[in-house]
Amino acid sequence: MSANPIAVEGRTTELVTTDLMVGGMTCAACVSRVEKKLTRIAGVSAGVNLATGRARVLHPAEVPVADLVAAVESGGFTAEPVPDQAPPAAPVEDDRGDRLRLTVVAVLAVPVIALSMVPGLQFDRWQWLCFALAAPVVTWGSRTFHERAWRSLRHAGATMDTLVSLGVIASFGWSAYALLWGGAGAAGMRMPFSLTAGADGGAHVYLEAAVGVPLFVLAGRLMEGRVRQRTGSALRALAELGARDVCVREADGVERRIPIGQLLPGREFVVRPGEKVATDGVVVEGSSALDLSLLTGESIPVETGPGDRVAGATLNVGGTLVVRAIAVGADTQLARITALVTEAQAGKARAQRLADAVAGVFVPCVLAIAVCVLGFWLGAGAGAQDAVTAAVAVLVVACPCALGLATPTALLAATGRGAELGVLVRGPEGLESLRRIDTVALDKTGTLTTGQMRLTAGTAAPGQDSHAVLRLAGAVEHRSEHPIARALAAAAGPELPAVTGFRETAGLGVSGVVEGRRVRVLRPDQAPELPGELREALACAERDGHTAVVAEVDGEPAALFAVGDTLRPGSYRAVHRLRGMGLETILLTGDQPGAARAVAEQLGISEVHAGASPEGKAELVAELRAAGRTVAVVGDGVNDAVALASADLGIALGSGTDAAIGAAGLTLVQGDIEALVVAVRLARRTLATIRVNLVWAFGYNAVLIPLAATGLLNPMLAAAAMSASSLLVVANSLRLRTWQPAPRRSARTTR
Numbered sequence: 127m128s129a130n131p132i133a134v135e136g137r138t139t140e141l142v143t144t145d146l147m148v149g150g151m152t153c154a155a156c157v158s159r160v161e162k163k164l165t166r167i168a169g170v171s172a173g174v175n176l177a178t179g180r181a182r183v184l185h186p187a188e189v190p191v192a193d194l195v196a197a198v199e200s201g202g203f204t205a206e207p208v209p210d211q212a213p214p215a216a217p218v219e220d221d222r223g224d225r226l227r228l229t230v231v232a233v234l235a236v237p238v239i240a241l242s243m244v245p246g247l248q249f250d251r252w253q254w255l256c257f258a259l260a261a262p263v264v265t266w267g268s269r270t271f272h273e274r275a276w277r278s279l280r281h282a283g284a285t286m287d288t289l290v291s292l293g294v295i296a297s298f299g300w301s302a303y304a305l306l307w308g309g310a311g312a313a314g315m316r317m318p319f320s321l322t323a324g325a326d327g328g329a330h331v332y333l334e335a336a337v338g339v340p341l342f343v344l345a346g347r348l349m350e351g352r353v354r355q356r357t358g359s360a361l362r363a364l365a366e367l368g369a370r371d372v373c374v375r376e377a378d379g380v381e382r383r384i385p386i387g388q389l390l391p392g393r394e395f396v397v398r399p400g401e402k403v404a405t406d407g408v409v410v411e412g413s414s415a416l417d418l419s420l421l422t423g424e425s426i427p428v429e430t431g432p433g434d435r436v437a438g439a440t441l442n443v444g445g446t447l448v449v450r451a452i453a454v455g456a457d458t459q460l461a462r463i464t465a466l467v468t469e470a471q472a473g474k475a476r477a478q479r480l481a482d483a484v485a486g487v488f489v490p491c492v493l494a495i496a497v498c499v500l501g502f503w504l505g506a507g508a509g510a511q512d513a514v515t516a517a518v519a520v521l522v523v524a525c526p527c528a529l530g531l532a533t534p535t536a537l538l539a540a541t542g543r544g545a546e547l548g549v550l551v552r553g554p555e556g557l558e559s560l561r562r563i564d565t566v567a568l569d570k571t572g573t574l575t576t577g578q579m580r581l582t583a584g585t586a587a588p589g590q591d592s593h594a595v596l597r598l599a600g601a602v603e604h605r606s607e608h609p610i611a612r613a614l615a616a617a618a619g620p621e622l623p624a625v626t627g628f629r630e631t632a633g634l635g636v637s638g639v640v641e642g643r644r645v646r647v648l649r650p651d652q653a654p655e656l657p658g659e660l661r662e663a664l665a666c667a668e669r670d671g672h673t674a675v676v677a678e679v680d681g682e683p684a685a686l687f688a689v690g691d692t693l694r695p696g697s698y699r700a701v702h703r704l705r706g707m708g709l710e711t712i713l714l715t716g717d718q719p720g721a722a723r724a725v726a727e728q729l730g731i732s733e734v735h736a737g738a739s740p741e742g743k744a745e746l747v748a749e750l751r752a753a754g755r756t757v758a759v760v761g762d763g764v765n766d767a768v769a770l771a772s773a774d775l776g777i778a779l780g781s782g783t784d785a786a787i788g789a790a791g792l793t794l795v796q797g798d799i800e801a802l803v804v805a806v807r808l809a810r811r812t813l814a815t816i817r818v819n820l821v822w823a824f825g826y827n828a829v830l831i832p833l834a835a836t837g838l839l840n841p842m843l844a845a846a847a848m849s850a851s852s853l854l855v856v857a858n859s860l861r862l863r864t865w866q867p868a869p870r871r872s873a874r875t876t877r
């Protein structure tokens with residue numbers, strides 16, 4: 127539950143967010159009714175997701191949750207608050223009762239359908255056997271439809287269950303009338319099969335529709351529910367990744383196992399090979415390799431040692447580690463991922479808001495159409511049998527379920543797949559924005575580059591060996607904490623000779639005696655005249671935006687080393703592929719122009735904005751948007767947060783700061799810029815899936831309702847078509863669960 131202060135009628139109140147699990151929803155009309163019931167409470171706004179069965183309610187703090195539950199129940203539904211630790215995906219429901227009901231209905235309905243549709247099977251008084259078999263299907267088998275329809279009627283509403291209930295009752299009622307008083311009960315009555323609703327002038331019963339409608343709808347909803355469970359399976363797996371218990375090490379070295387909920391920050395715990403890291407922490411002892419694939423999608427294990435941070439739920443595939451916990455519970459990376467996914471599923475895309483608005487008036491319109499069809503056929507001189515059959519076909523074929531499922535099932539599957547691929551979307555608006563962007567503004571340091579100083583080049587003076595000089599220089603620099611010094615020391619290797627007489631002069635350099643030789647590492651402008659080779663190397667370093675230092679040995683310039691921030695391995699591939707997808711790339715950085723231009727040249731980026739302050743980055747984003755561009759900003763630092771928040775879509779790297787991640791609408795968990803390409807492709811595929819779903823959902827009703835109204839559709843076939851429409855929509859969304867990004871082809875990282 128979160129809170130935000132707002133001003134209401136001159137006073138300040140607080141808005142809080144509450145999630146409710148709503149039961150009894152079967153179609154988009156139900157979604158619309160739940161939202162209307164909730165928003166009738168003053169100050170309340172709500173969004174309901176049919177695929178997950180959740181309502182996210184934003185309400186004043188003084189409005190108790192009990193009032194929200196009561197409002198939902200007043201619409202004929204059930205509701206209960208969702209615990210904060212509940213998994214983000216659709217809950218796993220026990221469908222044994224539904225399967226039993228479907229089995230019994232099928233056993234009773236199949237003989238009725240066969241006898242009604244195959245004239246050769248019809249024997250004397252077959253229709254009475256069908257009537258006896260159909261009665262329990264219409265009463266017990268269809269009870270859930272009747273109960274929900276009655277609840278809706280009591281609350282002055284209408285849903286998909288209303289249409290099904292009316293269709294079943296009308297079909298069975300007409301058949302009972304025909305059998306008892308209409309001549310259809312005669313011993314030798316035969317009824318030919320027809321794809322249409324028209325009759326041949328003889329007495330007809332429509333018991334096949336009375337049993338076929340509940341049979342197909344029950345089967346369709348059971349399969350639909352199972353498919354929807356599969357769309358959320360990745361997210362349930364994500365929520366269940368964490369360890370259940372942990373082996374802690376006490377101050378006296380004794381180890382004992384405790385439930386994960388009792389682990390507190392600062393305590394040390396042991397992770398043995400094959401075990402999961404219990405929570406986020408820092409390694410204090412041991413070294414190992416961690417498999418991050420379950421959490422971030424990274425396939426290659428990462429080597430970890432003392433001082434390295436580790437994330438909870440990652441798998442230890444090497445040696446034993448001792449880790450000090452630094453975050454537990456809701457503060458862990460896994461919990462933040464789960465929260466982001468939950469938030470993404472709770473929202474609604476613009477397309478879904480349109481579909482829900484249509485569904486809210488859809489069922490009343492269908493009821494009106496059915497009444498008009500009945501009146502038209504009777505007024506046109508058709509028999510009551512044909513008129514009733516056409517009206518029943520209209521009731522049964524109409525399907526707002528597909529409208530309600532078109533968008534949320536696709537988003538549910540896409541967010542689950544994105545989480546598996548290391549792409550976290552904060553809400554459906556993020557996917558929509560990602561689909562529309564045409565310009566990507568990229569930060570440099572920490573985004574396109576590693577954000578760490580490394581040795582990029584070494585050039586020796588005539589008669590010197592650059593590796594030998596680097597060993598001497600690294601030994602001296604090892605005593606310094608300067609980033610350049612750390613880069614040289616790391617490049618020189620782990621085993622360095624001892625240093626005596628070490629001295630460091632701020633802003634100038636360091637010096638010391640190594641193996642009897644006087645070594646100084648200093649700025650080029652503090653060094654004596656450089657030989658030609660070193661002058662050329664200095665010019666090259668300046669051109670690339672790198673920092674150069676000169677190593678002197680016994681008073682003579684021996685080598686020049688260039689140190690700089692290096693490109694991430696996938697930066698060139700990412701920028702190249704973004705351009706190939708029709709997106710314009712811009713480099714937007716607070717770094718110096720020389721370094722920015724050097725990176726831009728390596729990546730092939732033509733538009734560069736260097737030396738930009740956080741406010742300047744936001745101003746540039748505003749200018750680009752004012753020029754008609756749809757802008758995404760990619761960054762990782764606190765200085766990027768303002769630009770991330772002001773863009774059409776902010777994209778943060780998971781390795782970035784909390785401020786950047788909090789301001790972004792999309793997070794790349796692995797900190798790999800190449801994941802942005804995957805995110806764009808996933809967004810495009812998701813929005814294409816939603817469009818196909820909505821076209822089918824609207825088109826299905828636009829074609830089949832008129833067909834049913836003109837008497838050209840048998841009610842039983844209408845029921846089958848109605849169930850198939852929902853299944854097709856959900857199955858199409860389910861394809862996103864197995865979507866694979868294009869395989870990475872080898873590409874150079876610079877040019």
